[in-house]
Amino acid sequence: xxxxxxxxxxxxxxxxxxxxxxxxxxxxxxxxxxxxxxxxxxxxxxxxxxxxxxxxxxxxxxxxxxxxxxxxxxxxxxxxxxxxxxxxxxxxxxxxxxxxxxxxxxxxxxxxxxxxxxxxxxxxxxxxxxxxxxxxxxxxxxxxxxxxxxxxxxxxxxxxxxxxxxxxxxxxxxxxxxxxxxxxxxxxxxxxxxxxxxxxxxxxxxxxxxxxxxxxxxxxxxxxxxxxxxxxxxxxxxxxxxxxxxxxxxxxxxxxxxxxxxxxxxxxxxxxxxxxxxxxxxxxxxxxxxxxxxxxxxxxxxxxxxxxxxxxxxxxxxxxxxxxxxxxxxxxxxxxxxxxxxxxxxxxxxxxxxxxxxxxxxxxxxxxxxxxxxxxxxxxxxxxxxxxxxxxxxxxxxxxxxxxxxxxxxxxxxxxxxxxxxxxxxxxxxxxxxxxxxxxxxxxxxxxxxxxxxxxxxxxxxxxxxxx
Numbered sequence: 001x002x003x004x005x006x007x008x009x010x011x012x013x014x015x016x017x018x019x020x021x022x023x024x025x026x027x028x029x030x031x032x033x034x035x036x037x038x039x040x041x042x043x044x045x046x047x048x049x050x051x052x053x054x055x056x057x058x059x060x061x062x063x064x065x066x067x068x069x070x071x072x073x074x075x076x077x078x079x080x081x082x083x084x085x086x087x088x089x090x091x092x093x094x095x096x097x098x099x100x101x102x103x104x105x106x107x108x109x110x111x112x113x114x115x116x117x118x119x120x121x122x123x124x125x126x127x128x129x130x131x132x133x134x135x136x137x138x139x140x141x142x143x144x145x146x147x148x149x150x151x152x153x154x155x156x157x158x159x160x161x162x163x164x165x166x167x168x169x170x171x172x173x174x175x176x177x178x179x180x181x182x183x184x185x186x187x188x189x190x191x192x193x194x195x196x197x198x199x200x201x202x203x204x205x206x207x208x209x210x211x212x213x214x215x216x217x218x219x220x221x222x223x224x225x226x227x228x229x230x231x232x233x234x235x236x237x238x239x240x241x242x243x244x245x246x247x248x249x250x251x252x253x254x255x256x257x258x259x260x261x262x263x264x265x266x267x268x269x270x271x272x273x274x275x276x277x278x279x280x281x282x283x284x285x286x287x288x289x290x291x292x293x294x295x296x297x298x299x300x301x302x303x304x305x306x307x308x309x310x311x312x313x314x315x316x317x318x319x320x321x322x323x324x325x326x327x328x329x330x331x332x333x334x335x336x337x338x339x340x341x342x343x344x345x346x347x348x349x350x351x352x353x354x355x356x357x358x359x360x361x362x363x364x365x366x367x368x369x370x371x372x373x374x375x376x377x378x379x380x381x382x383x384x385x386x387x388x389x390x391x392x393x394x395x396x397x398x399x400x401x402x403x404x405x406x407x408x409x410x411x412x413x414x415x416x417x418x419x420x421x422x423x424x425x426x427x428x429x430x431x432x433x434x435x436x437x438x439x440x441x442x443x444x445x446x447x448x449x450x451x452x453x454x455x456x457x458x459x460x461x462x463x464x465x466x467x468x
Contacts, residue, residue, distance in 0.1 A: 056149055057367050058374075060093050066365055067097045068372065070357070071116065071123035073109040074102065078354075081187070081388020085381045089372055096368060110134050117143040117360060124363040125372065128184060129355040130167045131177055131429035132466075138358070139183060140174025145359040146181035150370040156185060159378070163255070163421040164189075164393055166263075168356040177429070178263030184356025185377045188390025191351030191414055191423065192243045194336045195307065195315040195325055195406075200228055201334070204313070209336035209413075211343040213251070213281075220290045223313035231285070232312035233295040234303025235446065238439035241295065242427060244316045245442055246350040247338045248278035250424040255348065262430045264467050270460040279445070279452035286446045296447055304328070318351065319391060319410055326404045335406045337413040347413070348422040353393060393418065431466025438462070 060066075072082060079102055086098035101123055104112055110129065114137050117126055128135040128144070138144050151157060157165065164186070171180035194216075196208050204226060210216040220230040235241040249258055253274035261268035261275075269275075285291045292298070298306065300317075307315040308328035315321075316338070325333045337347060357376065359369045375381060379394060386392060391414050417423060428435035441458050444450040450458075 056153065056370075058153055058371060060096065060368055060371050062093070062095055065095050065097070066093075066368055067099060068124040068363075068365060068369055069099045069101050069121075070125040070127075070372075071101045071104075071113065072127040072357075073104055073106040074127070075105070077388040078390065079388075081384055081390060082376075084384045084388070085376050088381060088384065089375050092375075096372075098372065114138060114141060114143065117141075117362075122360050122362040124360050124365060124369050126358045126360055127355050128358045130352065130425075132432050135168070135183060135356075135358070136170060136174045136177065138174075139170040139172065139181075143361055144183050145361045145363070145366055146172070146183060147185075147359055147370060147373075148182045150374075151182050154370070154374045156374075156377075160185075160393060161418070161421040163259075163423055164353055164418075166259075167353050167425065168358075176264060178259065184358035185373050186353030186356045186393065187377055187385050189351060189353045189393055189414070189418070189423065190318050190320060190391060191349045191410075191417060192247050192316065192318040193338055193349060193410070193413055195317065195321070196334045196336060197307070197310060197313055197329075198332050198334050199310065200313045208334060210339040212339050212345075213341050216339050220285070220314070224288075224290060229292050229306070229312040230290040230314060231292060232303050232307035232315045233292050233446075234298035234300045234306070235295045235443060236297060236299050236302075238443050239435070240300050240303065240317065241442045241446060242435075242439055243318065243350055244291070245278060245282050246424070246427050247316065248281055249275055249427070250348040250350055250422075251338065251341050251345070252277045252281075255346075255422065255424060258424050261463070262425050262427065264430065264463075268463070270463060271456045276452060276456050279455050282442075283445055283452045287448065291446060296443055308333075319414075322407065322410060326406060331405055333406050335409040335413065337417065346422055347416045347420045348424055349413075349417050350426065351417070351423045352425045353423075354390065430463055433466055434459075434462055 070082070070086070072079070074082060083100055086100060089098055090096060110133060113126065113128070113134065116122065117138060118141065122143070126138070126144070128138055151165070165182060166178050168184040168186070169178055169180050169182050170176065194208065200223065201208060204219070204222050206219050206222065210219060223230040233241060233244070257272070257274060261270060292303070292306070292312070295303070303315065304321060304324055305328070306312055308325070338349060340346065340348070357373050359366055359373070363369055377393070382392060382394060428438055438459055441450065441455045445452065445455050
C-alpha cells in the first residue's frame with residue numbers, strides 16, 4: 001500500500017480536483033465480458049448449481065433487514081466514494097444497511113484492526129492493506145474468510161488480471177504473500193511515472209514519452225546542460241526516493257523476478273544483476289547531479305514546489321501528486337510512463353491496487369458482503385469510484401476526457417500498464433521491517449554515504465531476516 005504520506009495525497013484527490021476544476025468525468029462503458037451484453041452484465045445473477053453445491057449464493061435476501069459494517073481508514077474523496085457506493089447499494093436493496101466505520105485513521109488502523117476484527121462486534125467487511133503488516137496477521141489469526149468461491153461465482157478473474165488479484169492472496173497460515181487463497185478485492189489503483197515541465201521540454205526540443213532509457217538519460221543530461229535541475233525530488237522523509245529506485249527495478253527486472261522477491265519466493269535475491277543494475281543507475285544519477293543534490297534536505301511537498309517553480313525538468317512520483325501538480329502548474333505539467341530499458345519493452349510501473357476489502361470470518365452475512373464487494377468493484381459503480389479519485393482497474397471502460405491534459409496522459413499510461421498486467425507493487429511490502437531498512441539506505445545512496453553494491457546487500461539481509 002502507499003505510505004502514510006502518499007495516502008494523504010491520494011485522499012486529498014477529490015478536494016483538490018474540485019478546487020482546481022478538474023474533477024474526473026463519468027466513465028463510458030466500452031465493452032463487456034465475452035458472451036455478455038450490457039443488459040445481462042447489469043442484471044442480478046440467479047442461483048446456479050455451483051452455488052447450491054457450494055452453499056453460497058449471489059442472491060440478496062429481501063425478506064429480512066440486514067446490517068453490514070464496513071471498516072475503512074479512507075478520508076476525503078476516497079471515503080466519499082465508499083459512502084456514495086453504499087448509498088447506491090442501499091437504494092438497490094432497501095432492506096440492507098451499510099454502516100461505514102471510519103473512526104480510525106490510517107496511523108491507528110493497522111495496529112487496532114486485528115483486535116477489532118476478533119471482537120464480538122467485528123466488522124463484516126474489512127479494508128486490509130496488502131502484505132505482511134496488515135492482511136497477513138488477519139489471515140494468520142483466521143479472522144478473514146477466503147473468497148475464491150465467490151470469485152468463481154462472480155467471475156472476478158475475468159474482471160481483473162491475475163497480477164491484481166495476487167496482491168490479495170495469502171497462504172492460509174499467513175506465511176506467504178501473493179499466492180494461496182484470495183481474501184479481498186480492491187476498488188482502484190495507483191502508479192508511479194514521470195511528471196515533466198512542458199515549457200522546459202519545448203525549450204530543450206524534447207517530446208515525451210521517451211522510447212527507452214538511453215533517450216530519457218539523454219533528456220536528463222540535456223536539462224542539466226541547460227542549467228535546469230534535471231530531476232526534482234524531496235526525500236527528507238525517506239520514502240519518496242524509494243519510488244525512483246523501484247520504477248528503475250521495474251524495467252531492469254522482469255515481473256516474475258521482481259514480484260517473486262516482493263512475495264518472498266524461495267531463491268529470490270536483491271543482489272542479483274537486475275536489482276543491482278537499477279541501484280547503480282540511481283547511484284550514477286545522484287553522483288552526477290541528475291537527481292537534485294538538495295533532495296535529502298527537502299520534504300516531498302518541497303520537492304513538488306521546487307518542480308512547480310519551473311526550474312526542474314522532471315519529477316518521478318505517483319498519481320497521489322496529480323491534484324497538487326495541476327493546481328500549481330495547470331497545463332504546464334505533463335505525465336509519461338517510465339521508459340523500458342530497450343525500446344518496445346513491456347509497459348511496467350511501480351504501483352498497485354488500493355487496499356482490498358475483505359470479508360470477516362465472523363460475519364453472519366457472507367453472501368451479502370460478497371455481493372456488496374462485487375457491486376463496489378464492478379462496472380455499475382465505476383463512475384462513483386472515478387469521482388472519488390480511484391484509478392480504474394477495469395480494462396473494459398473508456399475514461400472520458402478530463403479538463404486537464406495531464407489527467408488524460410496519466411489515464412492513458414495507466415490503461416496500458418493495466419492491460420499488460422504491468423504493476424510491480426511496492427518493495428517495502430516484502431517484509432514487515434523492509435521500509436525501515438530500504439528507505440534510509442536509498443537516502444544514504446543519494447548522499448554518497450553508501451554505494452549500490454552495499455545497498456543491495458543490506459536490503460537482501462533484511463529480506464532474509466524478515467522471512468525467517
